[in-house]
Amino acid sequence: MSLRGQFLLSIILALALSLSVLGVVALGHARRSVDNEMGKALEASDRIVDNALLSLPREGEDLYLERLVHSFDDNRHVRVEMIEQERVRTASRVAAPDPVPGWYQHLLEIPVQERIDTAPRLNGRVLRVSTDARNEIGEAWTQFRDGAAILGLFSLLVLGLLHLAVARISRPIARLGAGFEALGGGNYAAHVTANGPHEITALTDGFNRMISRLKILEDANRRLTRQMLAIQEEERTELARDLHDEMGPFLFAMRLDAEAIESEARKAGQEEIAGRAQALGETVSRIQSHVRDILKQLRPDGLAEIGLKTAIANLSTFWQRHHGGIAIVLKVMAEDFGAETDAVIYRLVQEGLTNAARHGGARHVVIRIDAVPDAIRVAVEDDGVGLSMMSSGGLGLKGMRERLAGLGGSLSLAARPGGGTLLSAEIPRVGEPVA
Numbered sequence: 001m002s003l004r005g006q007f008l009l010s011i012i013l014a015l016a017l018s019l020s021v022l023g024v025v026a027l028g029h030a031r032r033s034v035d036n037e038m039g040k041a042l043e044a045s046d047r048i049v050d051n052a053l054l055s056l057p058r059e060g061e062d063l064y065l066e067r068l069v070h071s072f073d074d075n076r077h078v079r080v081e082m083i084e085q086e087r088v089r090t091a092s093r094v095a096a097p098d099p100v101p102g103w104y105q106h107l108l109e110i111p112v113q114e115r116i117d118t119a120p121r122l123n124g125r126v127l128r129v130s131t132d133a134r135n136e137i138g139e140a141w142t143q144f145r146d147g148a149a150i151l152g153l154f155s156l157l158v159l160g161l162l163h164l165a166v167a168r169i170s171r172p173i174a175r176l177g178a179g180f181e182a183l184g185g186g187n188y189a190a191h192v193t194a195n196g197p198h199e200i201t202a203l204t205d206g207f208n209r210m211i212s213r214l215k216i217l218e219d220a221n222r223r224l225t226r227q228m229l230a231i232q233e234e235e236r237t238e239l240a241r242d243l244h245d246e247m248g249p250f251l252f253a254m255r256l257d258a259e260a261i262e263s264e265a266r267k268a269g270q271e272e273i274a275g276r277a278q279a280l281g282e283t284v285s286r287i288q289s290h291v292r293d294i295l296k297q298l299r300p301d302g303l304a305e306i307g308l309k310t311a312i313a314n315l316s317t318f319w320q321r322h323h324g325g326i327a328i329v330l331k332v333m334a335e336d337f338g339a340e341t342d343a344v345i346y347r348l349v350q351e352g353l354t355n356a357a358r359h360g361g362a363r364h365v366v367i368r369i370d371a372v373p374d375a376i377r378v379a380v381e382d383d384g385v386g387l388s389m390m391s392s393g394g395l396g397l398k399g400m401r402e403r404l405a406g407l408g409g410s411l412s413l414a415a416r417p418g419g420g421t422l423l424s425a426e427i428p429r430v431g432e433p434v435a
Helices: 003-054 061-070 102-108 134-184 198-267 271-298 308-322 339-359 395-406
Strands: 078-084 087-091 114-117 126-131 327-332 364-372 375-382 410-415 421-428
Touching: 003 078, 003 102, 003 114, 003 126, 003 134, 061 078, 061 087, 061 126, 102 134, 134 198, 198 271, 198 395, 308 327, 308 339, 308 364, 339 364, 339 375, 339 395, 339 421, 395 410, 395 421
Parallel strands: 327 364
Antiparallel strands: 078 087, 078 126, 114 126, 364 375, 375 421, 410 421
């Protein structure tokens, strides 16, 4: 539940509890009031009857008593009955009570109180005065109902004002939450409009200053990452040039010397020396082949000249030739995204193939490069051993993340359904691809 919902729910529960306590207290007071009022009404009515009996005439007693009984007609609290031979001969009429809910009537219902008058001059007749609390309960209900309505309206007013106040606070907090969510996703332009109470405005201003500072730091970090990657490429190029210019001539000379020694030894009949020289020449040839492979990985042959798609095709051919049995499928829909982006994509595919072939033991690899209006998506999918051998966060994966971060991209490594690994990356578009 949201913070606003929890706050309003707590207020509603507090008001409901308060109203319930007030209702119980009000019911207690109403019950005592009804009981007290009935006692007083009974005492007053009985006194009236006693005084009337003192003036009872010797003739016309029945008519006098009936008039006495009916003098209590429409009384709201008592009923007077004349009983003769255990039968009610006449009785007063109680005033019609106001409608009252059954549950309230039941809660305030009190035992009927009564007084019996049996004066000797009544000649066996009995006057019974009894209480009827319905009208008094009706009065109590009217007061209870009106008070409950006023308190209910007051509670609704308080809840409405609290709702408006909390909404005024929660809206800017929600915007701040959305800003933090966007910041967590790498959006450093997600400034939040500063409005609301002073405290929220101050918090919003602090957030906007923080995100502006982070944007500056992120831009600086990307520039440094690009510079570092450029230096790495320069170092790779220099290392490849040194291998080619320094190691190449020495290996070529060693192979020529080995061939010359082999030739002279065979002329002299020294087969053992000739065999050793031949083995030395073959070893030098393998070293030369290995150095050429290293040179291709350090510096792709003419990536800028032959294009990304052809360079990746050549890389796939290299891995298929040196790791027999691995099948590589290319699904490259576009090429030439710019020299810097092409180099990062090439290195990403190169690292993915290395992990799949050398560490994952994959037999099938699929390489996908798709271009959508706002991003470039690269994926290397294999059927190897899965993440257990590739999720240790080695230098290869770390380097790929650094390269992608320099372009504002992201890298993800996930298990492939059915076994294997899916290495995927997304790079923001900086230019239109050339088909």
